[in-house]
Amino acid sequence: MMSLRPPHRRRTVRRLPAALAGATAGVLVAGFAAAPAAAEPKAPTPLGTAARTAGHARFAPGPCPRTADPVPALKKARCGTLTVPENRARPKGRKITLGVAIVPAATSRPAADPIVWFAGGPGDDAVSEIPMAIDGGLNRDRDVIFMSQRGTYSADPALTCPDIDEFNARAVGLVYNAPSTGRLHVEATRACRKQLVSRGADLKAYNGTESAADYADLRTALGIKKWNVFGISYGTDLALLYMRLHPKGIRSVGIDGVLPPSLAGGAVTWKAAREGFDGLFKACAKQRACDSRYPHLKATFERLVLKLDARPVRTTVTIPGRQAPVKVVLDGAALLTWLTSATHVAAGVPRSIDELAHGNPRRIAEQWAGGKLSPQAMGRVSHGLAYGVFCGEWTPYESQADVVRAGRHAFPSFPRSLLANAPQLAFLEADCRAWRVPAAPRSIRKVTRSDIPTLVVSGGFDAQTAPSNGAYAARTLSRSTAVTIPYVAHVAFAESPCAQAITASFFETPAKPGTGCLAGLRPPAFEIG
Numbered sequence: 001m002m003s004l005r006p007p008h009r010r011r012t013v014r015r016l017p018a019a020l021a022g023a024t025a026g027v028l029v030a031g032f033a034a035a036p037a038a039a040e041p042k043a044p045t046p047l048g049t050a051a052r053t054a055g056h057a058r059f060a061p062g063p064c065p066r067t068a069d070p071v072p073a074l075k076k077a078r079c080g081t082l083t084v085p086e087n088r089a090r091p092k093g094r095k096i097t098l099g100v101a102i103v104p105a106a107t108s109r110p111a112a113d114p115i116v117w118f119a120g121g122p123g124d125d126a127v128s129e130i131p132m133a134i135d136g137g138l139n140r141d142r143d144v145i146f147m148s149q150r151g152t153y154s155a156d157p158a159l160t161c162p163d164i165d166e167f168n169a170r171a172v173g174l175v176y177n178a179p180s181t182g183r184l185h186v187e188a189t190r191a192c193r194k195q196l197v198s199r200g201a202d203l204k205a206y207n208g209t210e211s212a213a214d215y216a217d218l219r220t221a222l223g224i225k226k227w228n229v230f231g232i233s234y235g236t237d238l239a240l241l242y243m244r245l246h247p248k249g250i251r252s253v254g255i256d257g258v259l260p261p262s263l264a265g266g267a268v269t270w271k272a273a274r275e276g277f278d279g280l281f282k283a284c285a286k287q288r289a290c291d292s293r294y295p296h297l298k299a300t301f302e303r304l305v306l307k308l309d310a311r312p313v314r315t316t317v318t319i320p321g322r323q324a325p326v327k328v329v330l331d332g333a334a335l336l337t338w339l340t341s342a343t344h345v346a347a348g349v350p351r352s353i354d355e356l357a358h359g360n361p362r363r364i365a366e367q368w369a370g371g372k373l374s375p376q377a378m379g380r381v382s383h384g385l386a387y388g389v390f391c392g393e394w395t396p397y398e399s400q401a402d403v404v405r406a407g408r409h410a411f412p413s414f415p416r417s418l419l420a421n422a423p424q425l426a427f428l429e430a431d432c433r434a435w436r437v438p439a440a441p442r443s444i445r446k447v448t449r450s451d452i453p454t455l456v457v458s459g460g461f462d463a464q465t466a467p468s469n470g471a472y473a474a475r476t477l478s479r480s481t482a483v484t485i486p487y488v489a490h491v492a493f494a495e496s497p498c499a500q501a502i503t504a505s506f507f508e509t510p511a512k513p514g515t516g517c518l519a520g521l522r523p524p525a526f527e528i529g
Contacts, residue, residue, distance in 0.1 A: 046078060047078065047102055047114065047143060047222060047223075047224070048061060048078035048079070048080060048100065048102040048145075048222060049061055049078055050223070052221050052222070052223060053221065054217050054220035054221040055217065055220070056084065056085050056088070056091045056217075057082060057083065057084045057085075057214075057217035057218075057220070057221050058082070058083045058221065059080055059081070059082050059083075059100065059218070059221035059222060060080050060081055060083070061078070061079070061080040062079060062080045062081055063079060064077055064079035064099075064101055064127075065079065065099025065100070065101055065127045065148060065154035066099070066153070066154055067125075067127055067128055067153075067154065068125075068128060068153060068376075068379075068380050069128065069376075071127065071128070071130050071131060072131075073103050073130050073131070073134050074101060074103075074127075074130070076103070076104060077101045077102055077103050077104070078101075078102040078104070079099070079100060079101045079102070080100050081097045081098060081099060081100060082097065082098045082100055082147060082214065082217065082218050082221060083095050083096070083097045083098075084096060084098065084150075084213075084214055084217055086150075086201075086202050086205050087202050087204070087205040087210075088205075088210065088213060094200065094202065096150055096155065096156065096157065097155065097156045098147050098148050098149070098150060098154075098155045098214060098218075099127055099147065099148040099154035099155060100145065100146070100147045100148075100218070101127050101130065101145075101146045101147075102114070102143055102144070102145050102146075103130060103133075103134065103139050103143065103144045103145075103146070104139070104143050105139050105140070105141055105142050105143050105144075106137075106139055106140050106141075107140065107141055110141060110142050110143055111141050111142045112226075113142065113224075113225075113226045113227055113228055113251050114142050114143040114144065114145055114224065114227050114228070115138060115139075115142050115143070115144045115145070115227065115228045115229070115230050115507060116144075116145040116146075116147070116215065116218070116219075116227055116228070116229055116230070117129065117133055117138075117144055117145065117146050117230055117231075117235075118149075118215075118229060118230065118231030118232070118235030118236075118238050118239050118242075119146075119149060119152070119232070119234075119235050120232050120233030120234045120235050120257070120491070121149075121152075121233070121234045121235075121381065121382070121385065121386060122149075122208075122234045122237075122238075122382075122385050122386045122388075122389040122390070123151070123152060123234075123381040123382035123383060123384075123385045123386035124152065124233075124234070124380075124381065124382075125148055125149075125152040125153035125154050125380065125382075126146040126147055126148055126149065126152070126154075127146050127148055127153075127154045128153060128154070128380070129146070129232075130146055132493075132494050133146075133230075136493050136494070136499075136500040136503070137500055137504055138230065138500075138503070138504070140504055141504075141507070141508065142228070142507065145218070145222075145227070147214070147215070147218055149211050149214070149238075149382070149385060150205075150206055150210060150211055150214060150385060151201075151206045151382040151384045151385035151388070152382040152385060153380050153381075153382065155382075157199060157200075157201060158382065159196050159201060159206060159382045159383065159384025159385060160379050160380065160381060160382055160383065160384075161188075161191075161192035161195065161196070161383040161384070162378060162379040163188055163191055163192060163195075164188045164189065164192050164383050165377055165378045165379060165380075165381065166378070167184065167185065167188040168372050168377070169372045169373050169377070169378075171184070171185070171372070172326065172327075172328050172329070172368060172369045172372050172373070173326070173327040173328065173329055174329060175312050175329055175331050176329070176331050176333045176334040176337070176426070177309070177331050177332065177333035177334075177417070177418065177421055177426070178331075181427075182421075182426070182427040182430060185426070185427045185430075185431065186427060186430045186431055186433075186434050189383075189387070189431045189434050189435060190434040192383050192384075193387075193434065193435055193436070196384050201384060203384060203387075203388060203435070203437050204388070204392065204437045204438055205388075206382075206384050206385045206388035206389075207385075207388045207389055207392050207393060207437075207440060208237065208238050208241050208261070208389055208393055208440075208444070209241070209245070209440065209444065211238055211385075212238060212241050212242040212245050212246055213245075213246070215242055215246070216242070216245075216246035216248075216249075219249050220249075224249065225249060226249055226250070226251040227249060227250065227251060228250070228251050228252045228253070228254070228507055229242065229243075229250060229252075229253040229254070230253075230254040230255075230256075230503070230507075231253075231254070231255050231256070232255075232256050232257050232491045232493065232494070233256075233257045233259065233464070233465065233490065233491055234259060234389070235255075236255035236256065236257060236258045236259050236260075236465075236473075237259045237260065237261050237264055237389075239253055239255050240255070240260055240261055240448040240473065241261050241444070241448070243448050243450050243452055243454075244446065244448045244449075244450070247450065247452060250452050251452075251453075251510070252452065252453040252454065252455070252506065252507060252510040253452055253453070253454045253455070254454070254455040254457070254503055254506055254507070255454065255455070255456055255457065255473070256457040256458075256491050256492055256493045256499065256503070257457075257458070257459065257462060257464070257465045257490045257491040257492070258456060258457075258458060258465055258469040258470045258472075258473050259465045259469060260447070260448070260469060260472060260473045261393070261444060261445060261446070261448070262445050262446065262447045263469065263472065264393065264394050265394040265395065265397070265398040265402075265403075265422075265425075266394075266395075266398065266402075266403040266406075266422030266425045266428060267398055267402045267403050267405070267406035267407075267422070268406070268465075268466060268469070269340075269422045269423045269424050269425055269464070270403070270406040270407040270409070270410040270411070270419075270422060270423065271406060271409075271410055271466045271468070272340070272423075272462065272463055272464055272465055272466035272469075273336065273339070273340055273410065273411075273423045273463050274410035274411065274466075275462070275463070275466045275467050275468060276340065276343050276461050276462050276463025276464070276466070276467070276489065276490075277298070277301070277339060277343075277463055278298070279343075279460045279461045279462075279467070279486075279487075280343055280346050280349060280461050280463075281297050281298040281301075283346070283461075283487060283523040283524070283526075284297050284350050284526055285297070286523070287523060287525075287526055289526070289528055290350055290526040290528070293350070293354075293528050293529070294350040294351070294353070294354050294526075297350055297353060300353060300354070300357055301335075301339070301353050302411065302413060302414075303357075304332075304335060304353065304356055304357060305332040305335050305336055305411075305414065305418070306332060306413065306414070306415075307332075308330055308331050308332045308334075308335055309331055309332025309333070309414075309415065309417075309418055310332075312329050312330060312331035312332075312334075313329070313330045313356075313361050314327070314328070314329050314330075315327075315328050315330075315361050315362065315365050316328065317362060317365045317366045317369055318366075319366065319369055319370050319373050320370070321373075321375070322373065326369050326373065328361075328365040328368060328369045330356075330361055330364065330365060330368065332414075332418055333418060333421055333423075333426065334368060335356075335364070336418075336423055337423050337424060337426070338364055338367060338368045339463065340423050340424055340463040340464055341371065341463075341464070342364075342367060343461040343462070343463045343489040343490070344489040344490070344495070345367075346461055346487070346489065346524050346526075347524040347525060347526050347527055348363070348526075348527050349526075350526050350527070351363070351526070351527040351528070351529040352364050352367075354529060355529065387431065387432070387435045387437070388437060390425070390428060390431075390432060390435075391431070391432035391435045391436075391437050392437045392438065392439060392440045392444075393440045393444045393445075394428075395428060395429060395432045396439035396440070397439075397442070397444075397445050400420060400429055403419070403420065403422050404416055404419045404420055407419030407420075407422070423463075424464065447476050448473070448476060448477070449476045449477075449478075450476075450477055450478070451477075451478045451479050452477070452479065453479045453480070453506075453510035453511060454474070454477045454479065454480040454481070455480070455481050455483075455502070455503065455506040455510070455513060456470045456471075456473055456474045456477070456480050456481065456482040456483070457470065457482075457483055457484075457485065457492050457493065457499055457502070457503070458470035458471075458482075458483070458484045458485070458492070459484070459485050459488040459489050459490060459491070459492040459496075459499075460484055460485060460486040460487055460488065461487060461488055461489040462488075462489055462490045462492075463489065463490070464489075464490040465490060467484050470482050470483075470484065479510075479511070481506065481513055481515075483502060483515055483518065485498055485499045485518070485521070486518075486521055486523070487521060487522070487523045487524060497517075498517035498518060498520075498521060501514070501517050502514065502515055502517065502518075
C-alpha cells in the first residue's frame, strides 16, 4: 500500500499573521493645565503565545515540534501543542497532543487572517512540510499555521510503523503484484496494528472526522476569528470535509492536487493514472524532437506493462547511501506505479521508457528503488492515520468490482489480475480486513456544497489525483475558481511558480485571483537519448 502524497521536496509551507504593533496616542488639551495623556493602547498578544482552553481542547505555548529533518523556519516560529480527546465520543478519556508551529509572515504588517496548512498523505506530517510552503511564498502576507494531524510524526502518540516502511524497501526485490507479496504486506500491516493497539491507541479515532474537529478546536483555542485553509493532496480531502463540518470562521480555502471525499479510494486512482499519463504522452507527441525520437510512447508503455506483467525483469542498481547493490524486480504493476510518481520528473520519462523497451531497465529501477529506500520513506508516515482513513472512509464504500471496472475503463488491454490492485493502493482491501476499524457513517462520502471562496488547483501531469477531480469538486462550490496548471504533476504549488503566484493572489483577493501566468507556460524540454 502506498499513500497518495507528493514526493519529498525541500519546498513547503506558509505562516500566520504577526501581531500589529500598537500605536501611542497622547492627547493634549489647550488651557491652563494639560489634560492627562490618554492610556496607551495595549498591543495585541502575538498569535500562539497565550494558553487558552476551548471546550475539551487546550492550546499551550511551548517548544517547537520535533522534525525528522532540520526546518530552519522553526527558529522564528511561535510553537506549542494542542491537547484534545483521542476519541470525542469519550471526552474525558485518553488525551493526545498535536504539535503546532506558527511561521510569521514575511511582511512587517501581516493580514489579520492567517493561513492554516493541511498536509497530505494521509499520514504526512504538516510541520515537515514547512519548507515547501515557505519556498512557495505562502507566508508572504500572512502567518501560516502548521499543526500535526493526529497520529503523525510530530504528534503524541505518533502512529508510525517503521516495520511497514522496511518491508516496502525489501519488496523492491519481490514481484510487486504477486499474491505472495500481498500476503507479506498484510502480515506487516497486521503487526503494525498489534503494536499500536498494545501502546493503547484507539485506532478507530484516527480519521478525517476527528482531524477536522481538531482544526476547528485549534482555531478557537488560538482565538482566531477568521482564517484561510490551504490543503494539498490528501489535505484537500480533509479540507473539503472540514468546510462541510466546520464552516464557521473560514474566510477562504485553497486546495491543490484534489481528492474529493466522495471519490476517494482505489477506483479514482485508475482515472488519475490515465489522465496524468496521457497529459505527459500528448506533450511529448506535440514536441517534434520527442515525437520523432519516441514515437507511439503511449502504446510502447502499455505494451511494456503487459510484457512485464507476464515476465518481470530483474536487475541490480546502486542507490546513494547504500554500499551494496540493490536487487530490483520490475513487473507490470511496479512499472505502472512508478510512472504515477515519475510524472514529477517528466522530462526524463520518455527516455526511461525507451531504454526499458530496448532492454535497459536501469533508470526506472533506480528511481523505483530509490524512492522506497530513501531516508524520507522510513519511520515518518503515520500508518495508523493512513489506515484509519483508508479503511474507515474509503474501502467501505467501493467494492473490488468498482476498482476493476474503473481500471478496465482506463486501461482496457490490462488483465484483471493487474486491474484488481489499484495504483498506489496495492493490497488495500486485504490490508483493511486486517486493520479492523468500523466504517465511517455514509455521510463521509457526501459532496461538499459551499459558498466559501475556494481556489481549486490541478496539475496537468497529475497521475496521483486526476486533473478532472478539480472540476468535479468545483461544481458544488459556488464561489470557486478552478485552474489546471499544465505540464506539472501532483501538487502544482510544490513546483510551479505560476501555481504559487495564483495561490498568493487568491488569498489576497479570493473573489478574483490573478491567473495571467497560465498563458506563458511551456512544456518541458524532453530528454533525447
